[in-house]
Amino acid sequence: MEDSETHNLKRETIEQQYKTVRERTSNFNSYTSGGSHVMEYGSTSIKAEKIYLYQGFDPASVNFPPNELSHDTQMEAINQRDADILFLWHMYKNSEDGSKKKEILKQISETMRHRIHLDGSIDLIGTVLYGPAKGSVILNTIREPGLPLVDDWQCLKSMVRLFETHCGSLTQYGMKHMRAFANICNSDVSQSAMEEACVAACSSSHDPTQWHPSNHGYSA
Structure with missing residues (x-):
């Protein structure tokens, strides 16, 4: 859409748009800072056709110049x-200075503290379950290509819920630890052992009300 809205679609071909979008989306072939891969699928025989045949034509774009997006500035x-x-x-x-600004700053501080709590709790749970030498290694293990993330999806759901009950909501940030929960399941840790580890990791550092899943919902 970003490309179509800045071109005369009666003059731009499908191939031209693909190349433009691929360059832009790859962050100018750097694939850094969020750059990703654009792929082609289906028949490539239509690449020479004009885009308006598929997307229509806006008369207001008849005098549009080439894409006005900056092509020499990487995306942040x-x-x-x-x-x-x-x-x-x-x-x-x-926000203007005052109580609202202070409240927002408080929210930022609480969110950052909860992130630190989540990361530390996962590390400590790994230590409790597997020992200080193996905890981090097991939690961060990447399975061989072709294997699913977890063998038992119900186990994954149960482990996440146990953690959130005792340690607070994962939030979007904490979803990065989903592999750790999967590896806990893949190593056949029992629910009772997981609950014991969660209690040990979070009983003294977690606010049981603010981040409880009853307020934020369970992630699984």
Whole structure:
């Protein structure tokens, strides 16, 4: 859409649009800061056809110049797990001094503290379950290509819920730890052992009300 809205679609071909979008989406072939891969599927015999045959034509675009997007400036991207912090930060920067600004700053601080709590709790659970030498290794293990993330999806759901009950909602940020929960299931840890580890990791550091899944919902 970004490309179509800045071109005369009676002059631009499907192939031209593909190349333009591929370059833009790959962050100008760097694949950094959020750049990704655009792929072609289906018949390539239509590449020479004009785009208006498929998307229609807006008469207002008849005199459009070539794409006006800047092609020499890389995109600034942010990890999706930081979107909530970015949103709060913009609210903070655009708020006038006063109680509202202080409240937003408090939300930012609480969110960051909860992130630190989540990361630390996962690490400690790994230590309790597997020992200090193996905990991190097992939790971060990547399975061989072709194997599913987890053998028992019901186990994954149960382990996530046990964690969130005792340690608080994962939030979007904490979803990055889903592989750790999968590896806990793949190593045949019992629910009782997992619950014991969660209690040990979170009983003294977790606010049982603010981040409880009854307020935020379960992630699985």
